[in-house]
Amino acid sequence: MFVNRTEELAYLKKLYEEKNGRLLIIYGRRRIGKTELLRQFSKDKKHLFFSSDLSSEQEQLRQFSEKIYQVTGESFLQTQSFSSWEASLRYIFDHLIDKIPLIIIDEFPYLCVSNNALPSILQKIWDEKAKENNIFLILCGSYMSFMEKEVLGSKSPLFGRRTGQIVLPPLRFGHLKDFFSHYSKKDRVYAYAIVGGTPAYLQRFSDKRTIEQNVKDEILSKNAFLYSEPRFLLMEELREPSIYFSILKAIAFGKTRLNEIVQETGIGDRHKVNKYLAVLRELHIMKRKVPLTEDKPHKSRKGIYILDDPFFRFWFRYIFPNMSYLEEGDINYVWEEKIEPDFDSFVGLIFEDICIQKLKSLNKDNKLPFKARNIGQWWDGREEIDIVALDGKGSFMFCECKWTVKKIGISVLDELQNKANKFPGVVRKYFGFFSKSGFSKGIKDLSERRKDIVLFDY
Numbered sequence: 001m002f003v004n005r006t007e008e009l010a011y012l013k014k015l016y017e018e019k020n021g022r023l024l025i026i027y028g029r030r031r032i033g034k035t036e037l038l039r040q041f042s043k044d045k046k047h048l049f050f051s052s053d054l055s056s057e058q059e060q061l062r063q064f065s066e067k068i069y070q071v072t073g074e075s076f077l078q079t080q081s082f083s084s085w086e087a088s089l090r091y092i093f094d095h096l097i098d099k100i101p102l103i104i105i106d107e108f109p110y111l112c113v114s115n116n117a118l119p120s121i122l123q124k125i126w127d128e129k130a131k132e133n134n135i136f137l138i139l140c141g142s143y144m145s146f147m148e149k150e151v152l153g154s155k156s157p158l159f160g161r162r163t164g165q166i167v168l169p170p171l172r173f174g175h176l177k178d179f180f181s182h183y184s185k186k187d188r189v190y191a192y193a194i195v196g197g198t199p200a201y202l203q204r205f206s207d208k209r210t211i212e213q214n215v216k217d218e219i220l221s222k223n224a225f226l227y228s229e230p231r232f233l234l235m236e237e238l239r240e241p242s243i244y245f246s247i248l249k250a251i252a253f254g255k256t257r258l259n260e261i262v263q264e265t266g267i268g269d270r271h272k273v274n275k276y277l278a279v280l281r282e283l284h285i286m287k288r289k290v291p292l293t294e295d296k297p298h299k300s301r302k303g304i305y306i307l308d309d310p311f312f313r314f315w316f317r318y319i320f321p322n323m324s325y326l327e328e329g330d331i332n333y334v335w336e337e338k339i340e341p342d343f344d345s346f347v348g349l350i351f352e353d354i355c356i357q358k359l360k361s362l363n364k365d366n367k368l369p370f371k372a373r374n375i376g377q378w379w380d381g382r383e384e385i386d387i388v389a390l391d392g393k394g395s396f397m398f399c400e401c402k403w404t405v406k407k408i409g410i411s412v413l414d415e416l417q418n419k420a421n422k423f424p425g426v427v428r429k430y431f432g433f434f435s436k437s438g439f440s441k442g443i444k445d446l447s448e449r450r451k452d453i454v455l456f457d458y
Contacts, residue, residue, distance in 0.1 A: 002033075002036055002040050003171060003175055003178045003179065003199065004171060004175050004178070005033070005037050005040070005168075008037055008166055008168065009037070009040065009041055011164070011166065012024075012037075012041045012166075013041075015136060015163060015164065016041075016045070016102065016136055019134055020130070020131060020133075020134065021126065021129075021130025021131060021133055021134075021135050021137075021163075022135070022136045022137070022163040022164075023126065023130070023137050023139070023158070023161050023162045023163050024136070024137070024138045024139070024162065024163055024164055024165065024166070025138075025139050025140075025147065025151055025152060025162050025164075025165040025166070026038070026138060026139070026140040026141075026165070026166045026168060027140065027141045027142070027143075027144060027147035027148075027151075027165075027166075027167060027168070028142070028144075028166075028167055028168030028169065029142065029144065029170075029198070029284060029309075030142045030233055031198050031199065031200035031201065032168050032169075032170060032198055032199065032200075033168065033171075033198075033199040033200070034106070034140050034142070034168050035051070035106055035140070036199070037168065038104050038106065038138065038140060042102060042104060045102050046071075046099065046100045046101075046102065047100060047102035047103070047104060048067060048068065048071050048092075048096070048100055048102070048103050048104065049067075049104045049106070050063070050064055050067050050104065050105050050106065051106040051107060052105065052106060052107040052108065052109075052110035052111045053107070053110055054110050054113060054114075055114070056114055057085075057114035057115050058081075060110075060111060060114055061081050061082050061083075061084070061085070061088065062081045064081075064082065064088055065077050065080075065081035065082050065088065066081075068088070068091070068092075068096070071100060072095075072096065072099070072100075085111075085115060085118055085121050085122075086121050086124075086125065089121065089122060089125050090125060092135075093125060093129040093130075093133055093135065094129075097133045097134060097135045098134075101134050101135055101136055102136050102138075103135065103136070103137045103138070104138045104140065105137075105138070105139050105140065106140045107140065107141055107142065108139040108140060108141045108147075108151070109141045109142070109143040109146045109147065109150075112146070112150065119150060119151065119156060119157045119158050120157040122157075122158065123157035123158050123161060126158075126161055127161075130161075139151065143237070144282065144283055144284050145282040145283060148282075152165060169197075170196055170197030170198055170309070171197035171198075171199060171202070172197060172357050172361075173188070173189070173192045173197070173353075173354045173357055173358075174357070174358075174361070175197065176188045176191060176192055176197075176202070179191075179202045179203070179205070179207070180205070180207040181207065182207040182208065183207045185458070186436065187207075187211055189347065189350075189351060189354060189403075189436075189458070190211045190343075190347060191205055191211060191214070192310060192350065192354065193310055193314070193346065193347040193350040193351070194211070194214075194215060194219070194310065194311065194314050195226070195310065195311045195314075196309050196310035196311045197310075198309070198311060201226060201229075201311055204218045204224075204225060204226055205218060212335060212340075215335065215339070216331050216332075216335060219314075219315075219319065220319070220326055220331045220334055220335065221326075221331065222326055222327055222329070226311075226315075227319070227326070229311075229315075230311070230312055230315045230316070230319075230320075231245075231320075234285070237283055238279070243265075243267070243276060244276060244279075244280065245316075245320065246264075246265045246266075246267075247261060247265055247267075247273070247276055247277070247280070248280070248285070248286070248307065248312070248316045249316045249320055249321065250264035250265055251286065251305050251306060251307055251316070252307060252312075252313055252316035252317040252320075253317065256304035256305050256306060257303075257304055257305075258270060258273065258274070258277075258303075258305075261273055261277075261305065277305060284308055285307065285308060285309070285312060286305055286306065286307055286308055287305070287306060287308045288303045288304070288305055289303065289304055289305075289306060289376075289377065290302055290303045290304075291376075291377065291378045291379055291380065292374050292375070292376030292377065292378055292388055292390070293378060293388075293390075302379065302380070302381070310350050310353075313346075313349075313350070314346070317346060318334070318338060318339050321338075322334045322338050325338075344403060344404070347403055348401075348402075348403040348404075351401055351403040351434070351436070351458070352377070352386050352387065352401045354458055355386070355387060355399065355401045355434040355456070355458055356375060356376070356377075356387055358434070358456065358458055359372075359375050359387060359389060359397075359399070359432075359456075360375055363375065363389070368389065368397065369395070369397065369430050369451075369452075369454070370391050370395040370397075370428070370430075371391060372389040372390060372391055372397070373390060373391050373392045374389070374390055374392075375387065375388070375389045376388065383419050383422070385398050385399070385400075385416070385419055385420075386399055386400050386401045387399035387400075387401065387432070389432075393427070394425060394426060394427025394428060395427065395428045395430075396420070396423065396426050396428070396429055396430070397429075397430040397431070397432050397454075398416055398419065398420045398423075398429065398430070398431055398432070399431070399432035399433065399434065399456075400412055400416050400432075400433050400434070401433075401434040401435075401458075402433075402434070402435050402436065402437075403436045404436060404437065405436075405437055406437060407435065407437050407438050407439055407440045408433050408435040408437075408438075408439050408440065408443060408455075409439070409440035409442055409443055410440070410442045410443055410446065412433065412443075413431060413433075413443060413446070413453065416431055417431065429452060430452045430453075430454060431452060431453050431454070432453075432454045432455075432456055433453075433454070433455050433456065434456050434458045435455075439455050443455070
């Protein structure tokens, strides 16, 4: 199933229709749908699509030569492979581009593992030949830090050569209706809170099964693909996985400030923990958040750390700590005693992310009371507001998101108004609400009389 990615496909089409040499860099986390996006884009075009792996340089060259033979029928490639990457790339520029201008190399970092000079070789040939050739070269990769440092970074030989780049994000909550048309919106929230917006994970769930059955079959079963997925991915990327795992588990259980992480993990050295956190941020596994009103976010002392992906949050909260039960096949116990009692509280934090996505979408379509410059969360140690939107000219919208069985009523509005009254620089105030269980008659009636109260559908 291929869902959405309309913006990325439109951008790819635009570049494809241009002339002269174009170099596009595409990267994103594993399973996010990069390869499927490129297959969807190239399916009706003449192209060469090469998927790299971790085999030796000689074997990669043999496979690459075979791929070129398949699309060209060049007889010399039947009996011999290219002797080097320089020879193969020069052949592409000199003989292939007129017939097949679209060249896609998937998992480019794997090629560089077998020959770390490859970016320099490509840069040399690109500078010589790209201007006179109508080539559209796409380099794609999953190693986030490699792509950002060794391909896009200022010290990379390829720096300044790219025409553009696509960082492929997870799908948003709104796209889940394409995967789970038979689920209620509430069940789609549960599904998103568990597996997030990663297409490969979403495809493991079926809306013909309940959320509970999906979790038991696709995550809690020790033979399931998702049971060990985060562990496998992290062990590929990290040298000291046990330390990183303890940090990620601490964050998943709500230890989000640096001091809390240091104490929970027992590592002791703040500077050492900071280095581990920096690596996790580079890999886009974790992110640092600050209140949206902070002038200098990178220097803020109010920063907290959260896992960037819902599935990683779920896995480190419920799977990793309970593996001894799951290895014994005690699936029902883990669901009934470890997950179900706490699950709605866990989902509440993800629900705030879903509501932020909704507000940003409405803002893009100019459907908020004002055009917001920034939308995010706010806290100051004593108080916190789930979402704040501001325009930098004195207009603020303060929002509460409630994932509870109780309807939002006037008391929630009163509490939010009291918090908003302490905010400096407010000229115009609006109050927005998102609710799992709906709204009381009192606040519905009030929202019809007052233009500054907005009841949102998530």
